[in-house]
Structures are given as C-alpha cells and as structure tokens.
Amino acid sequence: MAYFDAASGVPLHPVARQALLAALDEGWADPARLHKEGRRARLLLDAARETTAEAVGCRPDEVTFTPSGTLAVHSGIAGALAGRRRTGRHLIVSAVEHSSVLHSAEAHEADGGTVTRVPVDRGGLVAAASYEAALREDTALACLQSANHEVGTEQPVAGVAEVCRAAGVPLLVDAAQSLGWGPVEGDWSLLTASAHKWGGPPGVGLLVVRKGVRFAPRKPVDERESGRAAGFENIPAIVAAAAALRAVRAEAAAEAVRLRELTERIRARVPRLVPDVEVVGDPVRRLPGIVTFSCLYVDGEALLHELDREGFSVSSGSSCTSSTLTPSHVLKAMGVLSSGNVRVSLPPGTPEEDVERFLEALPGAVARVREKLGAPAGEPAPVREDALVVDALGKRCPIPVIELAKVFKDVPVGGTVRVLADDEAARLDIPAWCEMRGQEYVGEEPADGGSAHVVRRLS
C-alpha cells in the first residue's frame, strides 16, 4: 500500500512516538496542581511550549495549545473578532480557506457580522491587492491560509500581512498545511496549525496570538492556557507534537527538494499518460508534496475506489467534505474541472518507486472508470435523433458532461447543444469542459426540473 493522503494526516513520527510514551509516564497529572506530579507535568508543558514557539518564530507566551487545528481556527477567529468588536464586524477570508475558517465565517454572518470572500485565480492564488481592496473601516479581521490544502498553492502571506498591517487590521494565518515545512513569513498577527499534519499525534492544535493583538476568548473559559483554551491540557500529546515539529523541521529542507521533484514528475506526466486531464493549482508557488488533477468523464469516488484497490490511498474533491460528495469549494472558486478529482499528497519519506507505480497504475484506473460510465472512446457514437438536446436530468456528474461529449461531434460548427441537468456540479464541469475543449459556454437557462446549459461548437 502507498499512502498518498498526507494533507489529511500522517502517521505519528517515530520521534513523536517516543516522546509520547515518555510523557505518558511523566506528564499525565494536572499541571495546575502544586504536588510533584503536577509540577513535573507543568515542566513538560513549558518545555513543549518553548520548542513550539521556536519553530513558529514567536514568544512562548504567545502559544496556546488547543485540542485540534479546527478548534484553534474557531477560537482564534471568534476571539479576534470579539476583541475588535468596537472597530466593526467585517471579516475577510479567501474563497479557498479550509472549511473550519469558512464555517467560522458562516457563524459570524449568522450572528449579524459581514464577510467578504476574496476570489482566487485559476491557480488558486489570492492577490494582496484583492485583500487591500476588501479592507474597510469596519474590518475586524482578515484570514488567509499559508497554503491550500487541496491543491497545494502557496499564498502570498507576507504581502497580504503588509496591506493588513498598513490598515491596522490583524491577519490570521491558517498554517495547517505548511508549518512542518517552515515558519510562516511576514508580519501576521495570529496563526493556527494542527499537529497531526506534521507527524504529531491527533488532539493538538496551535493558536498563536501575537502580543498586542486584541483578543477576547469566547466564553465559557477556564484558567487553562491563559484562558484561551478550556479543558485539561493533553500534555503527552502536546509534548509529542512539539518533538515531531522539531524532528520534521530538521528534515524539511532536504525532503522538500525530494518531494517537489516527485510531485513535479506527476504534474508533468499525468497529462501525457491520461487523456483529458487537467492538473490544477499553481505550478510554481506550491507545497512540495501536493499535486492535484481532475479527469474529465470520471466520477471522483469511483476513481478513488479503483486506486484504493490498486493499493493507493488518495483523496478526492474537497477534503473534509468527502462524505457529502458536493463539489469542492476550492475547485469551484478556482473555476477548474471538479470531476474525477484526485489529490495526491506525499508524506515525507515517500519512496520514488511508489510514485512510479502510481503513474503506471493511474491510466488503467481512469480508463476502467470511464468505461463503466460509458465515456466517449475512440469510436464515434451513433448519431441520435435528439442530438441537440441532452437530457441528463436526475443524473449525477460526470454523466451530464459525458452525454454532452457523446453528441458533440454531431453539432454543426457554430450550432449549439442544450444539456438539461439538475446536478449542481454540472455548473462547474460543463464550463470547464468547454474551456478544455476550446468550445463556447453560452450560459445557463432555467429549464423544467433543472437547468439547461447551452454550449456552442466553435471548431
């Protein structure tokens, strides 16, 4: 088996495992207690905080350990918004943030706040100028990921921090995907991360609040973690998380070069090995280990199962919403094909042979899924009477786009075809198909029981 889903989580780093076992013996007691066991636990907690602060590039008293990266984001956004409530209730996020950030934004809206979602380009990249344009008198907080979790695109955090700083607005950076690779550059105000992404155990998130940043933790709180994260500290896991961070950082520079070469290989070869594939995400500004591509005429879940049977564990579509099967909000915001989406995220240490085996197995896996779905092959499909209207109502993507492709050769150049569909993903996939094929997407019209997507043949 080859596990290629590091962006979801990686196994415990061997160094972290050792640290965890030691800390289970030494650090199980309540660090708020005055007895020997309590003092010993507190020492371990203090040491882990120092190690972590050094890796982040901040002061130890700016570090709060939370029970997960998600809770770090939820608490960080809520606390920063509440701390600047007098300034206003406007929040800026990018359209491609992790769901935990977007959920916080939705909760803020439900509570009467306003939210601006900054768009991204086709590579998933935000522009500092877009953040600058979104800043208002009443902006309380801006949020930006250091790198995208689905496509690996690295965001211009330092530039965005600069425009925020100039406007006196704090910037919260979700560094979940990048902190293992290095500290986040720029003059950010808050930072969040998650230990199980860098080889630490689950159960540890990180919330860093720079001195001087106004912060009012959401109630109820207690006296733990300076009143910023309620509940008994998970010291063994925190100790292991800090040890893992130090260990992966020591290996990061060399491993980044190696993984970048492997993902570059996938980026370059997949489009040559598999017909009708779009590699997505910024080709240059990207994390070392992530590469994402979408395959036309393919159902993402079916492809994932096919690859799983072949011994490859990858992720498809949107992380954290894989169970809901809605198209990924990230791919949607980028305006790229969402069908047959595969995210390959290589854990540190991935052997080159595993990547080569993957490249060997992928074309067959995609072909089998396409065959099952009846996607267009080399042979022309028979001419049909109703060729100019494709009725894909009640059919889930990628069926509508497959049906479109089947009839398209029968459309005269300059003529149009109407695809009737009620699956929301058709809104993404039909325009994306047009872009890939150099055809014109005329637009969407209401139709009985769904929408009609009109496509004009240009060549």
Place this chain on the structure above:
Amino acid sequence: MAYFDAASGVPLHPVARQALLAALDEGWADPARLHKEGRRARLLLDAARETTAEAVGCRPDEVTFTPSGTLAVHSGIAGALAGRRRTGRHLIVSAVEHSSVLHSAEAHEADGGTVTRVPVDRGGLVAAASYEAALREDTALACLQSANHEVGTEQPVAGVAEVCRAAGVPLLVDAAQSLGWGPVEGDWSLLTASAHKWGGPPGVGLLVVRKGVRFAPRKPVDERESGRAAGFENIPAIVAAAAALRAVRAEAAAEAVRLRELTERIRARVPRLVPDVEVVGDPVRRLPGIVTFSCLYVDGEALLHELDREGFSVSSGSSCTSSTLTPSHVLKAMGVLSSGNVRVSLPPGTPEEDVERFLEALPGAVARVREKLGAPAGEPAPVREDALVVDALGKRCPIPVIELAKVFKDVPVGGTVRVLADDEAARLDIPAWCEMRGQEYVGEEPADGGSAHVVRRLS
C-alpha cells in the same frame, strides 16, 4: 511517593496504554476518508463508541466524543439550552458543580439567560425537592453532578431526574467523578464525563445526548461526530479511553469496597490524630476513594507543600482553582471550614500501607504548619491590651482565625470580640470556627478597610 489526587486525574491504565499504542499504528488516519487507512480508523472509532455506549448504558449513536470533559460540559449545556430556547432561558445548577458547569452558567447569564443555583446541605448534598422547587415554566435545562469532585458526596441523580422528567425538563448529569465506578442511574437526558479520570488518556471527553432530547450545537460545527464536536477525531486516545473504561469497570466492584474501607479509616482517624479538624462531605452517600477534611489554623497551600515533602500528593481547596487561592466554592456552599483543606483521592490500587503512612505523617505536618503560623498551642497566650479587637486587616486566612483564637480566652463569657479582616475567606472561616467551638457568630459589619466579624463567647 504516594499519589492521592485521583480526582484530578490518574495515570494511564495499562490496558489503555496497550490500546493506545495499537491504535496509533492502526487509527491515525482521517475516518472521513474512503481509503483503506480511513476505513480502518473508522472501524476503530465505531468499536470504541460501542464499548463506551455499553458502559454508559445508552445507544452508540447517542455518544459524542469531545476533546475533554470540560468541552463536553460546555457543548452539552450550550446545545441543550439552544435546543430549548423557545421554552425559555432558565438554567438550574447546583451550587457545588464543577467549575466547567458554573462557567457555562455564568456565560449563559452574561448572554441574557437566568440561572438558579440550588443550595446543598452541610454534607454537600442537594435535595430533589430543591430542584423541584427551582423548576419554572421557562426552565430549559437542569444540571447536576453524579458525585462531587471535592468532597465525594454522591448526589440523588435518579430522584432529581424524576422531578425534571415530570416537568418535561432535560437533566444533564456531569458524571466525571463516577463513570469509572458504574453507570449513572435514573432517567437523565444528557451526560458528560472525562476519560483521564477513569484511567484513559487526556484528550477525551464524553457527551451523551439521549434520542429525543432537543439539541442545537453551538456554531461553528463541522461534519465530525454528527455535528456535535468539531475537529479531527483523536481516535487513538478514544480507543484507549474506551479500553480503560471497560477495564476499570471490571475491577470496580471489588476495588470500591477496598477503597471505601481505606477512606473510612481516614475519616475516622484523622479527627483523633489531629486536633481541630473537620471531616467534610456526606459520610454515607459518597464515592469510594475520596475523603476531604479541613484543619483549623492551617494554610492549605502550606500543608500541601509539607505533605508533598513527606511524599504525599494531595489536592487542597477547590480543584481547578488551586492556582487562584480563592476559597473553594464547594466548601463555601456547604458552609464548612475552608482553611487547611485537604482532599485525599485514592487511585484504584492504592496500597493500604500508603494510607497508613499518610496517617502517621499527617499530624506532624499539620503541627509544623500551625507552628510556623503561630497558631494557638497548649500554652495560654499572654493577655493583650487590645484583646477585644483583633486587627487582621491585610492578613490572609488562616491568620485572622488564628488571631481570634489567641485572644478568645480573654473574652469574658457573654462578651464579644471584633475581628477586623479584609480577606474574603474570613467570611467562611470565622463562622465555621464558631460552629466548631460552640460559640456564636453574631455577624459581619462594615469597618474601615474591610469588615468586622463579631463573635460572642458562649462558654
């Protein structure tokens, strides 16, 4: 060293340690993922949920794993209140709940809700009739601990659940201190607990919401744990927690008998070994392993350090507020002496010899603290000119009560003495001293820079 602070937390049970190590290998991946590693993690999570449900006595789909007992309480109270918001915003808690419950109640009040705090008797016990009397048309939720964390008193949960059920009000039971000993009886609606209290690892809390109970989780949430606990599940710790619960339950009946005998020994012998001691908590309805007593003329923190030097780890005063040094809200609600408070909570497996050694060491430790503080000894103190006014302004308890005792023999029977004090604990300790000594506490009057506590000599 003898660790007698099990009510704060206990080391990982050996069975839990084994389960944790196995689950770190098998259960590190994201259970929301469809690949092999994800499915394996999900299977472990499902099995742990079933084991836990069996131990609680509920359905697996009623169990939510949270990152701590505190967060289970915070989420449980917030969700139950929000779920019944249409009924009203009145919350009932007992005066001796864990701080996590009281913090939730304070947050609810700050948000415009109303709270009734049900008093307890001198043993720390609530009466079902008091809950019945507190119930109102607009009561959304009642909360009651299964047993008190500071004095071990077991509450009449089944009776309180009955009066709540009759009024159509859900009862949330904080079972943190008792779940390892057995399921909570009665027809409760919600239940919370914390794994590190029963030998599981830190990082796992339990929130049980019975089917049919209206519950609206506080936003933001995600798709984890049925939308009731956001963030990546800590599966290795959850697996270990479930294994520990099963293991301690198997040993619970026999161990309860043994520990109850040991704590009974402490209850009976401490007052004979140490002068001026009050053993607090219900003598009959109590947890097997907890015994709490307060020593007149003693500073709790000094006694704790003295015992620590002798090799005994105990807790003093209020748990979870030990760092703030305010008098325990539990002892305050019970109206008992708070000075020199010691909670002995024996972990399962505590050897009898450790308890005997403790009983040998205690009298000397108390005597040394009293000596340092200049507490009254056998020798009469010299008569002083200002005998009838004791100026203890600016002095922290137990100094005010020690000064009172020093002059008291000079007060004629029927006469009064005024103790000037500004330490809040004097409000508890001077009346408690009067009760222990059979003297009359006349009352408190405002005085320059503090209060005057007036005491009349009756004998």
